[in-house]
Amino acid sequence: MTATVESQRSKALKRAGLTALTFLLMVVMCVPGLWVVLSAFRPNAEILAKPPVWIPQNPTFDNFRKIFGLGTDQVAIPVGSYFMNSLIIALTSTAIALMIGMAGGYAFARYRFRGKGGIFLGLMLFRAVPGIALSLPVFIIWSKMGIIDTKLGLIIVYVSLNVPFTIWLIDGFFRQIPLSLSEAAQVDGCTRWQAYWKIEFPLARSGIAAAGVFAFLTSWNEFALASQLTRSTTSKTLPVGLLDFTAQFTIDWAGMCAMAVIIIVPALILTFLVQKHLIAGLTFGGVKG
């Protein structure tokens, strides 16, 4: 009797300890982000204050007003263009990477073909190479082709960066779907194409959504390659735009933080929107078990 109470107590203690640890880790992870967000709403002086001021004393939207060039002396940063560039580049490259990923992932999951293992391994190895290591050759080729400082140039880079990952992820999801579902649909009167769209695609949808989110975030946040391949408002993306706040001798932390918030918010919103899909997993009740 006492023994079980004891063990229950120690269990509860353990759980509390784990929760505390998790919370601590979360705090450590979140603090920098929180600092950035808080700093977006206060003047530069307060950011640099020692000892640090945590809660903004005079919360203000000035930083945002400044970067949009609204009624102050600050030189406006073309945030609007950057935002549109980022959006166009990230969405387009994600859409293309997803289409290739769906076709490729399906092929890897369902068909046998010559060199399958080799190609798959090659894709994964390509993932292992840091993109920045390829930046010089990419830069040279892109400039020969005349697509430096174009959205197209970045889109191509991001598509190739994302395709291995989307293929890998989507392949895994299609593999989980029993082949017999597609076969049952074909017996039921579907062409292979119809079976794909009516049965297999809806079941892999969560996985495809997840792959899409990851691809979008990769493109949306990428800085290293974009900083080399873009020059002007025609193609500069938001992360590259952050550098506009560094002058020779000063860094406008407040403006930078405000812009960082502008970058973070859409990414957060997107992740929240699809989190159901990300977590949901798949229910395969139609198959045994």
Next chain:
Amino acid sequence: MAEITLDKVVKKYGGLDVVHGIDLQIAHEEFVVLVGPSGCGKSTTLRMIAGLEDISGGLVKIGDRVVNDLPPRKRNISMVFQNYALYPHMNVRENLGFGLKIAGEATASIVKRVDEAAEILGLTPLLDRTPAELSGGQRQRVAMGRAIVRRPDVFLFDEPLSNLDAKLRGQMRAEIKKLHQKVRTTVVYVTHDQVEAMTLADRIVVMRDGRIEQVGSPMDVFNHPRTTFVATFIGSPPMNLLPATISGGAVRLADGTAVPIPDRLSDRVHEGRRVTLGIRPDDISPVGHGLSQDGPGAEVEMEVELAEPLGMESLIYTRLAGQEVQAKLYGPRLVQPGERLSFRMALDRAHLFDAETGRSVRED
């Protein structure tokens, strides 16, 4: 009309032949069961009929169409898969109606036909559930409903009951049989369970290593197995097989025990031929506790090694000529291990197979 014809059908995977030229005629509305041990090519054969597997050689005909190059959807068949393959993202109603919807049926008629099929299979209260919310037996029923709703020419079943527990399996077996009596259609049914084969089939096709070993009605296959393989595969417990030689006008077992040659086989064997004597456990019983007391027989004394009482009968393990032999005792009498009893073999139902080829001597 949907008879099915397999004409020298071959399946190769790369260099590996898994089905070696099968010939089979299945009549309109016939219930044919393909049975055989694991890996013998039953599923492959069924899937070639369905169009889910390319045919490497030979012809498959459904009705009078050669269907070798037709995709599944053009063969007017339906299939019940071993794992049911219900669409997890659709409820039961949508699962049942899917084929009709694809075929472009009017909504009203889909509803009507789905309701009919649900009625037949007792699925009406479950129509709004998803497959994940069903029990194994209910899923099984939905899978069958999906097959009958389209009124195909041919039903194909691939081990549909193997995921169910023994009791439910027996129940569903009976339901499939009833279903076939209601919805008369040509059926090809794959199983490795000989009880399913015996109870369901109009005709059994016993397969082994990609070949057909024997085709016939359940009773025919049971009473006249053409090979030792069929003899041991059909019937439970399996037929006892005892090596023997024909000598001095009798079947002489390894230890010298002489058993008279069964009358109907006496002109099939000659002196000195090496044979295998086959006799089912039901046909060896302690004297006075067998199925029949008259007719030609032979008596041997054997010691009981183990007895499994099954209520009104017992299965007895004993030993004859150095071989384990299973015998049946009919009646509620209990026997003990070590007991020596006189057993009677009913020779009118005994079999002789050639020792080398394993083929019944009736076949020569």
